[in-house]
Amino acid sequence: MITQNILGRQQDWESRRAVLQAGFGELAPDLVLFQEAVVTGDYDQVVDVLGDGYHVAHQSHRDITGEIGSGISIASRWPLGAQREIDLRVGARTVDFPAGALVVDVRWDRAEEPLLLVNHKPSWPTNVEYEREVQAVRTARFVEEIVERTGQHVLLGGDFDAMPDASSVRFWRGLHSLDGTSVSYRDAWELTHGGEPGATFAPSVNPLMEAHWQADLDRRIDYLLVRCGREGPTMRVVECDRVFAGAVAGAWGSDHIGVLAQVEPRESG
Known part of the structure; x- marks a missing residue:
C-alpha cells in the first residue's frame, strides 16, 4: 500500500502527471491513500493517475476555497464495502x-480477516498542533467503535502534517494519551528503519516547495500505521520505503515523498 499527497494539479501538472502515472504503473499497489487529489464533476485525478483496475472512494467535503475539488481519496484493487467519512x-x-478522514471496509482476499482502511488528513498549518490532537482523537475513537464490533485489522495512514515527536503522532504511536484516550499503532517506517529520518517533505531537495517552506526543516510527516491490539500489531510489516523520492527526467511527482509498505496478516501462535 502507498500513501501519497499528489499536490492536486498545481506546479506543472502535465510533467508531474507523467511521473506519477509511470510510477504507480510500475509499483502496482493494491491500496492507495491519496491526499490533495482533485475530483470535480468532470474529472477524477485518482483515475487519471492510476488508470483502470481500482475501486475508489472519495471524501465528499472537498476544497472550495483553494484548489477546487482537492481532498482525500482511497483506491483499492479489492472491492470496497461500507464507507464512512469523519469531518x-x-x-x-x-x-x-x-x-477529514475516510474509513472504508476493504473486501480483500482474506474474508476471514476483515480489513478497515483509514485515510486521515488533519489540518496542515504548522501552528495548529492542538487541533491535530483533537482530530487524531476524533478519528481514533471512531475507528475503535467499529473495531469493538467487528474485530477488523486496521491500516491507517496519510499526510499528518506533523513530525514523529509531535503530540498528535505520539498519540497514534501509543506514546501519549489525549483527552482520556489512548490507542497504539505501529509506524511502518519505524518498524523497518528504526530512527532513520526518512523525510517525506524535504525543502532542501524538492524544487516544488512553495517559497514559504523553503527555509523550513526536512521532515517526516506522511505515515502508514498498523493498529495494535492487546498483543501488539495485528499485521506484520514486511518492508517499507519511500516512493517518488526524486526527479524523473527532471520532474518530481509531488512536493511530498510517498510511503510504501508491504503488510500482511501476522502469523498466529
Whole structure:
C-alpha cells in the first residue's frame, strides 16, 4: 500500500502527471491513500493517475476555497464495502480546509480477516498542533467503535502534517494519551528503519516547495500505521520505503515523498 499527497494539479501538472502515472504503473499497489487529489464533476485525478483496475472512494467535503475539488481519496484493487467519512473541522482555525478522514471496509482476499482502511488528513498549518490532537482523537475513537464490533485489522495512514515527536503522532504511536484516550499503532517506517529520518517533505531537495517552506526543516510527516491490539500489531510489516523520492527526467511527482509498505496478516501462535 502507498500513501501519497499528489499536490492536486498545481506546479506543472502535465510533467508531474507523467511521473506519477509511470510510477504507480510500475509499483502496482493494491491500496492507495491519496491526499490533495482533485475530483470535480468532470474529472477524477485518482483515475487519471492510476488508470483502470481500482475501486475508489472519495471524501465528499472537498476544497472550495483553494484548489477546487482537492481532498482525500482511497483506491483499492479489492472491492470496497461500507464507507464512512469523519469531518475534522474542529474549530475556528480549521474551517478553511477540508480536514477529514475516510474509513472504508476493504473486501480483500482474506474474508476471514476483515480489513478497515483509514485515510486521515488533519489540518496542515504548522501552528495548529492542538487541533491535530483533537482530530487524531476524533478519528481514533471512531475507528475503535467499529473495531469493538467487528474485530477488523486496521491500516491507517496519510499526510499528518506533523513530525514523529509531535503530540498528535505520539498519540497514534501509543506514546501519549489525549483527552482520556489512548490507542497504539505501529509506524511502518519505524518498524523497518528504526530512527532513520526518512523525510517525506524535504525543502532542501524538492524544487516544488512553495517559497514559504523553503527555509523550513526536512521532515517526516506522511505515515502508514498498523493498529495494535492487546498483543501488539495485528499485521506484520514486511518492508517499507519511500516512493517518488526524486526527479524523473527532471520532474518530481509531488512536493511530498510517498510511503510504501508491504503488510500482511501476522502469523498466529
